[in-house]
Amino acid sequence: MLSSVSSADVEPIGRGVGHRTVDQLVSAARGGERRATARLLTLVERGGETASAVADAIWPQVGSGGTDAHVIGVTGPPGAGKSTLVAAWLTQLVAAGRRPAVLAVDPSSPLTGGAILGDRIRMSEASAAGVFIRSMATRGHAGGLALAVPGMVRVLELAGFDPVVVETVGVGQVEVDITSAADTCLVVVNPGMGDAVQANKAGLLEVADLFAVNKSDRPDAADVRRDLELMLDLSDMTGHRRPGVAERPAVISTTATTGAGMDELAAALDGHRDGLVSSGALHDRRRQRWRSEVRSHLAERLRRLADATVADLEPKDNRSPNALVEDLIASIFEELVEDVDSRCDRGD
């Protein structure tokens, strides 16, 4: 039940990658080989034992403190211009000598499990400039995203990318959680359509460190700015704010299609990170991110254990479901202890 795989004996087979072990892929990715990085992302995304082997191989090199890379979550309503904005901003960063990467998450179809990942459409120029872009589907149960994304971010950090940007559509709770687990969370909204109100409902107001009011070329851009400032006033009064978020989020006007506002945006994001470093909040946020990652993995293991435990269960006349659970937990722990004992005896 509690199997373990050492990273040395896993051999992923791949198209054009050849037969390389996880350790070989890790050192190639570390040396900047994009193909190895892409393959590691695939292995982590797939989950299971190979993903654990990759995590084990990378962890000592990245460590609990994380790297110097700035991890930035970008979220907001569908079509707000997140991809266009990320592309324009990161293209500028490349020109300034940085090495950015994006993980762009789009929903899978709940019916077929397939997905059309369209974020790259807006990122051709950024791709040509050298930005590393990886598209990702949510794949089935929402918990999968929470399991895979932190590990994939770590692969990109290992490969030396900075910043590492995660784009998600700000609708589902998991998506919002993932973006807000970043060092810095940027929320993109639009004029019209009551985006500020929508963002408020989706819980984006509390998690935002920064707002971009995109499509500022539109006539009603001033209105959304005002709505946003009003709602921030309100949350100032009620004290509704994410822990560790001391300052009122900055609101920056952008036009992603022309690049207007990108300099201010880049400066504000860098400034936010500097603030986190000097206040010590970066450390707190990363510890929080680490905890929620551990929690996701633990929850997944327990979920599987629960599935396996009830698979062949028959109703019992003398035990209520509630009482039965107490029995089951006791027997599961007994089994786990035996398992560990026998491994100790074997000297594993």
Added chain:
Amino acid sequence: MDNDTPDQGSGEAPVRVVLAKLGLDGHDRGLKVVARMLRDAGMEVVYLGLRQTTETIIDAVEQEDADVVGISMLNAGHLTLGPRMVEALSQAGLDVPVIIGGIVPDDDRPAMAAAGVAGVLGPGASAEEVVACVQAACRRC
């Protein structure tokens, strides 16, 4: 390449397909239809859209760790651009099958196959044909 090693992940991972329109103009209605067909068959489509170059396609195939690449092109471009794409991918060390979509006369198909193009899909291809073509190309990789 061989593909015999069991998938060690949790469950079967979906096939990942990069779809792009190579060349300067045109529209991508047909390509969008193909994208939907593949999604409805449970595949993950990384959609690049219009005005792609061999370089942007290669970058996408590499970074997305794609299993197959599908390229749509203008009439009459297929004989030069198709083989050039195959060649460019293999020079980049990417052993990923290429499927060409567009109006390709039957007479040209042997030459395309000889150049390493894994499949050709005409404008009227049904969803079954499109999906079968991608699956067949994928099995050979």
